[in-house]
Amino acid sequence: MRTIFRSKTSKALDKMEDPRETLDDSYEQQLKLLQQVRQALSEVATAKKRIDLQGQELGARYQRLAGQAHEALGHGREDLARAALERRSLIERQVAALQQQYTALQNQTAQLETRERQLAEQVAAFRIEKETIKATYTASEAQVRANEAVAGIGSTMNDIGTSLDRARDRVAQMQARAAATDELLSSGALQDLTAAPDADIERQLSALSAQSEVDRQLEAMKQADAAAGRRGSDDQDGGADEWLSIGRGPNPSQ
Numbered sequence: 001m002r003t004i005f006r007s008k009t010s011k012a013l014d015k016m017e018d019p020r021e022t023l024d025d026s027y028e029q030q031l032k033l034l035q036q037v038r039q040a041l042s043e044v045a046t047a048k049k050r051i052d053l054q055g056q057e058l059g060a061r062y063q064r065l066a067g068q069a070h071e072a073l074g075h076g077r078e079d080l081a082r083a084a085l086e087r088r089s090l091i092e093r094q095v096a097a098l099q100q101q102y103t104a105l106q107n108q109t110a111q112l113e114t115r116e117r118q119l120a121e122q123v124a125a126f127r128i129e130k131e132t133i134k135a136t137y138t139a140s141e142a143q144v145r146a147n148e149a150v151a152g153i154g155s156t157m158n159d160i161g162t163s164l165d166r167a168r169d170r171v172a173q174m175q176a177r178a179a180a181t182d183e184l185l186s187s188g189a190l191q192d193l194t195a196a197p198d199a200d201i202e203r204q205l206s207a208l209s210a211q212s213e214v215d216r217q218l219e220a221m222k223q224a225d226a227a228a229g230r231r232g233s234d235d236q237d238g239g240a241d242e243w244l245s246i247g248r249g250p251n252p253s254q
Contacts, residue, residue, distance in 0.1 A: 048105040058098065
């Protein structure tokens with residue numbers, strides 16, 4: 001469980017620390033900033049155009065009032081001419097205010113255009129550098145993985161080594177358990193469910209018989225040695241076929 005958790009955590013951290021994703025995120029942020037500057041430039045240009053249209057409308061009215069004043073004087077209506085000139089004077093003040101706003105918007109537009117151009121150049125340069133760094137990182141990462149694979153020090157090799165160690169431990173544990181159960185079965189501490197009924201008694205009787213046979217052969221050897229005075233033939237090798245008589249005869253000297 002520790003190995004699995006450590007592996008998952010390591011992969012998650014490596015993914016979080018990937019500089020390629022960080023560079024892409026920074027590039028996206030710069031693109032959003034550039035888009036905001038362009039949107040502001042569009043809004044300022046729209047406001048400037050609106051003021052320009054208002055100025056054109058006031059300019060046309062300003063010219064029309066001048067003609068009306070001349071026409072009123074031609075008809076001897078000085079009062080109408082004065083009223084037209086008063087309105088014309090009011091329009092001059094309005095036009096002057098619009099001119100100030102128009103000039104301010106022109107300056108703001110020029111500043112935004114400069115900033116937009118500079119930012120666009122920076123974004124383009126950052127994009128080139130970003131792609132270069134990403135390509136270099138990807139190539140280096142591939143090289144590191146290849147070198148680790150060749151050297152056997154990569155995470156996969158470590159996992160394989162850990163798996164082999166665990167497998168060896170399991171095999172040793174299973175062998176020890178098999179030996180222990182064999183001893184317990186032999187001693188009768190564990191019951192062999194596959195054995196015939198009363199097999200444990202039969203096994204103990206067989207062991208007693210084997211021990212009795214050993215005791216009998218030992219006693220026969222003692223008697224034979226005493227009778228023959230330990231014949232020198234005991235030190236000589238038997239024939240090639242003497243092994244056939246092992247366990248068949250009562251000869252205790254063989």
